[in-house]
Amino acid sequence: MVISTKEIEVRYAETDQMGVVYHANYLVWMELGRTGLIEELGYNYAEMEKEGVLSPVVDIQVSYKKPVRYGQKALVKTWVAEYNGIKVVYGYEILNNEGEIALTASSSHVCVKKDTFRPISIRKSYPEWHEAYIKAKM
Template sequence: MAKEQLHLPSDWHGIAFRVRYQENDPMGVVYHTNYLNWFELGRTEMIRDLGFRYRDMEAAGLLLPLIDASLSYGHPARYDDRVAIYTRITEFSKLRIDYEYKIHLLDEHDTSVGDSSSSGERPIFKADEVLPGEPLTSGSTRHVWVNKDFKPVRLDKQVPALYYALVESLQM
């Protein structure tokens, strides 16, 4: 698939949740490594929004290990804050995928972003749309498609349905 045919970066997939007490450090702010856990939540739910589950990918022998991560901290999140993680794809090929993330503080009454505990469709925000909430943290991750032996594989050969679902979502 030629890169020119894909709409990159993709649109944003959003999911909202509350900061749990256990995610905070002694300074009263979210401990820095928890943002990587939230990035994982964002990409897992983005894949779910496309009709796939990580558990099914793994059962098919496909793994997606992280090979690079970058985070920029603006403002901290704190216990009981309602936050949103916005996730989008910035690069995609048969061998790897790159994601970008934005974490925003949401107003208590903002229902524009689907909750992590709800099922059903969540809103998708256009790539150039202003995302709800106050920006807190941003980052990116790079991943490679591998088999259970951690040997690189082509996504279109290992799990063609996922490959074509991703391509279709990037052509909209």
């Protein structure tokens, strides 16, 4: 299984009044992890968008375990948890400075045509990308 890692330096603006990372910022970090994984697999989401294809989030599950604070570094781990040729489920773990799991999550995505928002098959439209997902999941 391919697991992409991305280090995040926590900025003050990402924290809340309690001094911990505001919950919505983890979603941004998950996007950074997902984009990094796709790039590690040799593909580029921005290029797909230029072709009129989007990949919206259709479901997201997040479980917060430990706080991450300003001045710390977080490590975002991202992988392909499930894939069926149409829907991709990415798995995530975000670790705090001490290497403890701060968050576990998953996000589900489908590819759609930008003009109609109708789903497309990654398997048919992007066969090389499809194969990369299959291999990354092993």
